[in-house]
Amino acid sequence: MDKFCINENYTLYEAIESIDENKSRMVVVTNDEGIVIGVLSQGDIIRALISGHTIYNRVNELLHPNFIYMHEHDIKKAFDIFKKKGITLLPIVDDSFCLKSIITMKDIYRYIENE
Amino acid sequence: MKKIMVLTGSRGEWGYIRPIMRLAKTRDDVKIILVVTNMHLLSSYGSSYKEIENDGFTIDYKINMSLDGYNHITHAKSLGICLMSLPDIIDVEKPDWVLLAGDRGEQLMGAIAASYTYTPVAHIQAGEVSGNIDGMARHAIGKFVHMHLASNNDAFIRLKKLGEESFRIFNVGAPQIDEMVQSKYTTIKELEDKMHVDLSKRYVISVFHPVTEQSSKAGTQAELLIKCLNEIDLQKIVILPNNDAGSTRVKDAIFNNRRGDYYIYSNLKREDYLGLLKNATFIIGNSSSGLLEAPTFCIPSVNLGRRQEGRCRGVNVIDVPFDEKMIKEAIDKAMSKEFRSYLDLNCKNPYGDGHSSERILDLLMNTKIDEKWIVKKLTY
Numbered sequence: 431m432d433k434f435c436i437n438e439n440y441t442l443y444e445a446i447e448s449i450d451e452n453k454s455r456m457v458v459v460t461n462d463e464g465i466v467i468g469v470l471s472q473g474d475i476i477r478a479l480i481s482g483h484t485i486y487n488r489v490n491e492l493l494h495p496n497f498i499y500m501h502e503h504d505i506k507k508a509f510d511i512f513k514k515k516g517i518t519l520l521p522i523v524d525d526s527f528c529l530k531s532i533i534t535m536k537d538i539y540r541y542i543e544n545e
Numbered sequence: 546m547k548k549i550m551v552l553t554g555s556r557g558e559w560g561y562i563r564p565i566m567r568l569a570k571t572r573d574d575v576k577i578i579l580v581v582t583n584m585h586l587l588s589s590y591g592s593s594y595k596e597i598e599n600d601g602f603t604i605d606y607k608i609n610m611s612l613d614g615y616n617h618i619t620h621a622k623s624l625g626i627c628l629m630s631l632p633d634i635i636d637v638e639k640p641d642w643v644l645l646a647g648d649r650g651e652q653l654m655g656a657i658a659a660s661y662t663y664t665p666v667a668h669i670q671a672g673e674v675s676g677n678i679d680g681m682a683r684h685a686i687g688k689f690v691h692m693h694l695a696s697n698n699d700a701f702i703r704l705k706k707l708g709e710e711s712f713r714i715f716n717v718g719a720p721q722i723d724e725m726v727q728s729k730y731t732t733i734k735e736l737e738d739k740m741h742v743d744l745s746k747r748y749v750i751s752v753f754h755p756v757t758e759q760s761s762k763a764g765t766q767a768e769l770l771i772k773c774l775n776e777i778d779l780q781k782i783v784i785l786p787n788n789d790a791g792s793t794r795v796k797d798a799i800f801n802n803r804r805g806d807y808y809i810y811s812n813l814k815r816e817d818y819l820g821l822l823k824n825a826t827f828i829i830g831n832s833s834s835g836l837l838e839a840p841t842f843c844i845p846s847v848n849l850g851r852r853q854e855g856r857c858r859g860v861n862v863i864d865v866p867f868d869e870k871m872i873k874e875a876i877d878k879a880m881s882k883e884f885r886s887y888l889d890l891n892c893k894n895p896y897g898d899g900h901s902s903e904r905i906l907d908l909l910m911n912t913k914i915d916e917k918w919i920v921k922k923l924t925y
Binding site: 461465525526527 | 740741785797800801803804805806807808809810811
C-alpha cells in the first residue's frame with residue numbers, strides 16, 4: 431500500500447516518483463497522524479506546474495480535500511464509481527479517515543473478469 | 546446623462562458595488578467613473594483589479610496609495626496619499642454623485658474629498674456596527690456624506706439616532722444579496738454528479754473561520770465544532786477557511802477529528818455553494834453567509850462565537866458561545882421540524898429582497914440636488 435500513499439509534506443517531485451512507481455496516475459495523501467486528507471493526480475501536478483509551482487512545492491499546498499472515498503470495501507460499488515468518475519484509485523478509510531486499504535484499477539479489472 | 550464616481554479599494558466592498566455597476570451598464574442615461582485603489586492594485590493581495598476587468602468593467606483611474614511596511618503608521622500615511630489624489634479626479638470628471646461603500650479608510654478619504662469639494666456623496670452599507678478602526682471609519686463617513694443607503698432597519702434607526710436628517714436615510718437592503726437572488730443555483734442533480742455526495746440524504750454545511758484576535762484558540766474552537774457535528778446523523782459538507790492567521794489549526798482540527806461522512810472543500814463555485822445552501826438542513830459556523838444568505842432560503846443558522854457580533858440578523862440565526870452543551874442544544878433546535886416550519890412562515894431576509902441595486906441607482910438618478918441636500922444639519 432506504501433507506493434499508493436504519501437505524506438502531505440512530500441514535494442511534488444516525490445509525488446511524481448510515487449505515481450511513477452504505482453502506475454495508477456494518482457496518490458493518496460495522509461497527514462502525520464496517518465489520516466487521509468486528500469488525493470493528488472497526475473493532472474493536478476501538471477496543472478500546478480503550468481501555473482508556476484515547482485517540483486519542490488509541497489503537496490499539501492495543492493491537494494484536493496474533496497476526494498472520493500468509501501468506508502467499506504465494496505468492489506461492486508467501487509466499480510460504479512470508477513466508471514462514473516473516471517478515477518484510478520479509491521481509498522477505503524475507517525470512521526476517522528485512517529487508511530484501511532486502496533482499490534486500484536487492477537482490482538477493478540479483476541472484478542470485471544470474474545463477473 | 547449622469548456621472549457616478551465609484552471608489553473601491555478591496556474585494557469586500559467591490560461585492561456591494563458590482564451589482565450596481567452591472568445594472569448601470571444596462572442603462573444609457575448613466576456613466577460610471579470607476580476609481581480603483583489600495584489592495585486591488587497590490588500583487589501581494591492577488592492584484593484583484595484584474596478580477597474587476599475580467600467582470601467586464603473598465604477601470605478609469607488607478608490610485609496607487611500603499612506604502613510598504615503594512616503597519617499602523619504606513620496605513621495612516623497611505624490614506625493621505627489616497628486623499629491627495631482624489632480631488633484632482635473629482636475636478637476633472639465633475640461627477641453628479643460619488644458613491645462609497647463599506648467601512649475602509651480609503652472610503653473615508655472618498656467622503657472627505659467629495660464633501661470638501663461640495664460633490665454629492667452617498668454611502669452604501671451605512672450605519673452598521675463593525676469592529677475596530679473600520680467601525681470608526683464607517684460612522685466618520687456617515688458624517689461627511691449627503692445620502693445614507695442603509696442595508697437594514699437596525700442601521701436605519703442607528704443613523705437617525707446619530708443625528709442624521711431623516712430625508713437622507715434610506716433602507717434599501719444589501720446589494721450583495723441582489724446577485725444571490727438573481728444568480729442561478731446549481732441543481733441538486735448537477736451537484737450530485739459533480740461532488741459525489743448523496744444529496745437526497747440530509748446534510749449540514751459547516752463554514753468556520755478563525756477570528757483574528759483569537760487565532761490561537763481557533764484550533765480548539767474548531768475541534769469542539771467537529772465533535773458536536775460527529776454526533777449528529779447527517780452528512781457533513783465542510784468548507785475550509787481562507788489562509789488567515791489560525792487557519793492551519795482549523796484545518797488540522799477538521800481533518801484529525803472528523804468521524805463518518807465528511808465531504809471537505811477548499812472552495813466552491815458561488816452557484817454551487819448557493820445550490821447546496823438552498824437544500825441544506827442547516828448551516829453552522831461563523832460565516833456571514835448564515836446571516837446574509839441563509840435567511841433568503843429560510844435555512845436555520847447556528848452562529849458560533851463573536852465573529853458576527855453586532856451584525857443585524859434574522860430569526861433563522863441561533864447564536865451560541867463555544868460551549869458543548871449549548872452548541873448541541875442549538876443543533877437540536879436547528880434540526881427540529883418545529884423550528885423549520887416556524888422559519889417557513891416567519892423568516893425574512895433582514896438584508897433585503899434582492900432589488901437593492903435598483904433602489905440605489907434610482908435614488909441617485911432621481912434625486913434633485915439642491916441646497917437642502919448639500920448643506921447638512923445635524924438634528925442632535
